[in-house]
Amino acid sequence: MSQGSEHRKRKPGRPRDESARKAILDAAYRMLMERGLGRLTVEAVAGEAGVGKPTIYRYWANAQELAMAALISRTSFRDSDPDEAVPLDTALKAHMADVVAVFSTARGRQIVSTMASADTESELSKAFRGQIIEGSRAIGREILIAAENRGEIHLGDSVEQVLDFLYAPVFYRLLTGKPIDRDYTDRTVELIDRLLSGCSCGSAMK
Amino acid sequence: MSQGSEHRKRKPGRPRDESARKAILDAAYRMLMERGLGRLTVEAVAGEAGVGKPTIYRYWANAQELAMAALISRTSFRDSDPDEAVPLDTALKAHMADVVAVFSTARGRQIVSTMASADTESELSKAFRGQIIEGSRAIGREILIAAENRGEIHLGDSVEQVLDFLYAPVFYRLLTGKPIDRDYTDRTVELIDRLLSGCSCGSAMK
Amino acid sequence: MSQGSEHRKRKPGRPRDESARKAILDAAYRMLMERGLGRLTVEAVAGEAGVGKPTIYRYWANAQELAMAALISRTSFRDSDPDEAVPLDTALKAHMADVVAVFSTARGRQIVSTMASADTESELSKAFRGQIIEGSRAIGREILIAAENRGEIHLGDSVEQVLDFLYAPVFYRLLTGKPIDRDYTDRTVELIDRLLSGCSCGSAMK
Amino acid sequence: MSQGSEHRKRKPGRPRDESARKAILDAAYRMLMERGLGRLTVEAVAGEAGVGKPTIYRYWANAQELAMAALISRTSFRDSDPDEAVPLDTALKAHMADVVAVFSTARGRQIVSTMASADTESELSKAFRGQIIEGSRAIGREILIAAENRGEIHLGDSVEQVLDFLYAPVFYRLLTGKPIDRDYTDRTVELIDRLLSGCSCGSAMK
DNA sequence: TGATAAACGAGACGGTACGTCCAGTCTTTCC
DNA sequence: GGAAAGACTGGACGTACCGTCTCGTTTATCA
Numbered sequence: 001m002s003q004g005s006e007h008r009k010r011k012p013g014r015p016r017d018e019s020a021r022k023a024i025l026d027a028a029y030r031m032l033m034e035r036g037l038g039r040l041t042v043e044a045v046a047g048e049a050g051v052g053k054p055t056i057y058r059y060w061a062n063a064q065e066l067a068m069a070a071l072i073s074r075t076s077f078r079d080s081d082p083d084e085a086v087p088l089d090t091a092l093k094a095h096m097a098d099v100v101a102v103f104s105t106a107r108g109r110q111i112v113s114t115m116a117s118a119d120t121e122s123e124l125s126k127a128f129r130g131q132i133i134e135g136s137r138a139i140g141r142e143i144l145i146a147a148e149n150r151g152e153i154h155l156g157d158s159v160e161q162v163l164d165f166l167y168a169p170v171f172y173r174l175l176t177g178k179p180i181d182r183d184y185t186d187r188t189v190e191l192i193d194r195l196l197s198g199c200s201c202g203s204a205m206k
Numbered sequence: 207m208s209q210g211s212e213h214r215k216r217k218p219g220r221p222r223d224e225s226a227r228k229a230i231l232d233a234a235y236r237m238l239m240e241r242g243l244g245r246l247t248v249e250a251v252a253g254e255a256g257v258g259k260p261t262i263y264r265y266w267a268n269a270q271e272l273a274m275a276a277l278i279s280r281t282s283f284r285d286s287d288p289d290e291a292v293p294l295d296t297a298l299k300a301h302m303a304d305v306v307a308v309f310s311t312a313r314g315r316q317i318v319s320t321m322a323s324a325d326t327e328s329e330l331s332k333a334f335r336g337q338i339i340e341g342s343r344a345i346g347r348e349i350l351i352a353a354e355n356r357g358e359i360h361l362g363d364s365v366e367q368v369l370d371f372l373y374a375p376v377f378y379r380l381l382t383g384k385p386i387d388r389d390y391t392d393r394t395v396e397l398i399d400r401l402l403s404g405c406s407c408g409s410a411m412k
Numbered sequence: 413m414s415q416g417s418e419h420r421k422r423k424p425g426r427p428r429d430e431s432a433r434k435a436i437l438d439a440a441y442r443m444l445m446e447r448g449l450g451r452l453t454v455e456a457v458a459g460e461a462g463v464g465k466p467t468i469y470r471y472w473a474n475a476q477e478l479a480m481a482a483l484i485s486r487t488s489f490r491d492s493d494p495d496e497a498v499p500l501d502t503a504l505k506a507h508m509a510d511v512v513a514v515f516s517t518a519r520g521r522q523i524v525s526t527m528a529s530a531d532t533e534s535e536l537s538k539a540f541r542g543q544i545i546e547g548s549r550a551i552g553r554e555i556l557i558a559a560e561n562r563g564e565i566h567l568g569d570s571v572e573q574v575l576d577f578l579y580a581p582v583f584y585r586l587l588t589g590k591p592i593d594r595d596y597t598d599r600t601v602e603l604i605d606r607l608l609s610g611c612s613c614g615s616a617m618k
Numbered sequence: 619m620s621q622g623s624e625h626r627k628r629k630p631g632r633p634r635d636e637s638a639r640k641a642i643l644d645a646a647y648r649m650l651m652e653r654g655l656g657r658l659t660v661e662a663v664a665g666e667a668g669v670g671k672p673t674i675y676r677y678w679a680n681a682q683e684l685a686m687a688a689l690i691s692r693t694s695f696r697d698s699d700p701d702e703a704v705p706l707d708t709a710l711k712a713h714m715a716d717v718v719a720v721f722s723t724a725r726g727r728q729i730v731s732t733m734a735s736a737d738t739e740s741e742l743s744k745a746f747r748g749q750i751i752e753g754s755r756a757i758g759r760e761i762l763i764a765a766e767n768r769g770e771i772h773l774g775d776s777v778e779q780v781l782d783f784l785y786a787p788v789f790y791r792l793l794t795g796k797p798i799d800r801d802y803t804d805r806t807v808e809l810i811d812r813l814l815s816g817c818s819c820g821s822a823m824k
Numbered sequence: 825t826g827a828t829a830a831a832c833g834a835g836a837c838g839g840t841a842c843g844t845c846c847a848g849t850c851t852t853t854c855c
Numbered sequence: 856g857g858a859a860a861g862a863c864t865g866g867a868c869g870t871a872c873c874g875t876c877t878c879g880t881t882t883a884t885c886a
Contacts, residue, residue, distance in 0.1 A: 013835030116322030120383040172374035177326040195401040528734030532795040580790035589738040607813040631830025
């Protein structure tokens, strides 16, 4: 055999132009921020990106999928540092500050819009939620479990429920048009901390 | 004066057909449930309701406002009975069951979609949120305050925060496509109850 | 009855804008002459006429039908004067000069293109041929029959065949890209005249 | 000189695949007959022929040229036998039967379409007309001149005009969607024969 | 025998136009 | 004189092909 079996045979035909893909996502993201999901037209993105419409449709089925892809490509969360043994509330507050940074400004609104208008069951929709929702939850989960391992708190089987308490208010306020700031997330974290600390007894009483 | 002053002068011209208004809202609600906000077109509603497009535009400025109006007309919460002195968790669980009933099925998704895609600042948008969000919160707030008045819990100034904990997860799960059922809301209420009971001490420690 | 029964009740709603129809046909005709059938796009006509595409599609199903309509609206033949008793060849030559005037320049080419590319069986296609082909033949037929009535010629049952001899060469030359001028049609008419005169004997011999 | 001058230096590189050319023309001809010129797309022909688009564009500049080439490759006229001394009308009728055979069915329509939509001045267009138009005329011309040489008729300088009378009606009827059959061409030939025979006197009278 | 060169299939590219849907507006008739 | 109905302009949709391009592959000639 001239080549290793791990060598994936390349598909025939002209390969896709990765720079076109980037330009499309950039233009889409820009328009999403400036005009919102309702005004994001494939036509305009194509024009802006210097690309033909069919090129866009080769990658994404419609404007919503394009919007999701654009948002995914720009949304990531800073991982927590697992080495540092900071108290739970400090770690959570720092993390929520990151979350707020991601969701404040227009981006949060657009993410929520896109998520709300997407077909719940489509592949890309699941990927989108996986990226945005699970992307944030994973870090919070890590922090909580680290604290439990340190004996700081006792979670039992309510980790996911607690994570809902942590993140749900952010989306709820985005949805209802109320502002989110560090102050708000700090108070949220304090309440949760009280729940988890004070409830070691509560849990013990159970 | 040619006519008695107590006689409310009827406005000139053909009076509005109230049945048309109803037919429009009905058709809009039906289409919203069947096809979703993105597929709700004024044209289709007009056809379905047997009405001309301008008749719809006379009442609402665009499809979103129509959707809001249709949802408002069908969404209300059963008030709690303030006389009965039931324990906090029982009352909250019963209330959340009502909330789940309102938001389960397609309606909840469509409410979230509509809220997410609406212009945050418009009058009707505020009215919509007032109806849907504040409509539910008011009842929860009432229940919490009654419990505080009975000395069952101590809320301090965190009522609104607690209300966020109560309702936010519902919208969060609607948004993320996860199911909501009584089981979930029951667990939510239990955690909140633990927070508020166990934290009388937590609060005292503060 | 307040009004005569011949009064056709007008349909409700905004009536079609006749000036739009005219503008479309004008623009289409102009583009047809300037660019040819292959370059006649509905999009460009709409732009040129200051009209939306759907307005064009309300009247005509596609660019070909539009082209036919535009050509029909501009193509008519001057009728012969049945009172004047001019000799056959003089009358035919004058008529063929009219025909040449209609088909010379770009118009003839476009008519032939349109006719050649049209669906043979469509209603509008039949109307188009009726207008263009039969419109010319009718006059020629009239002239021939008048001559026969005067005893100038004897046609027998070959009128249509003779008409083919008269008009077919014009289209044949348009199709083959050869020029047509009065000289050519004059020679055609002379040959036909010889055929019809000299063949009174030929016919008698039969 | 390093090589014999009679040895045409073969171009380097892979030689063109003649079978691909054939497959393309076949597929194009088939589609032309089945769908017509307007529906003949290079894309579909490439797919049908199992060939890449660039291979088609290497040979022909666009779909029209391809159509012309496909039609030329399938269109030829049986030459007359110059030895046999058959009477004029018999020879012409036999020839016109051949012509009808070539132009009947869909092929004639497509030839006319292609001719009508082609750029009049292009090289291939001239070749196309040379093949189709002149290909038929040449045989008719031969027959006429043979008859004149036999003293059967006197043509003078109107050979081309008479040829127009012979072929033009065929194209005229193709264009106008009327049927052509042997009966029709027979009658055409009879009229022409009468014109040419009876008009020796007509010509003398002149 | 290997380098070089052209033609091959495949298919993505930037474009143009298609024919459709719907948004909102405007103009007429109806009540 | 406002409500109702429908045609209007206009913008975007998603699709079909255009003609061009870049790939990796195949088939020949030339060194």
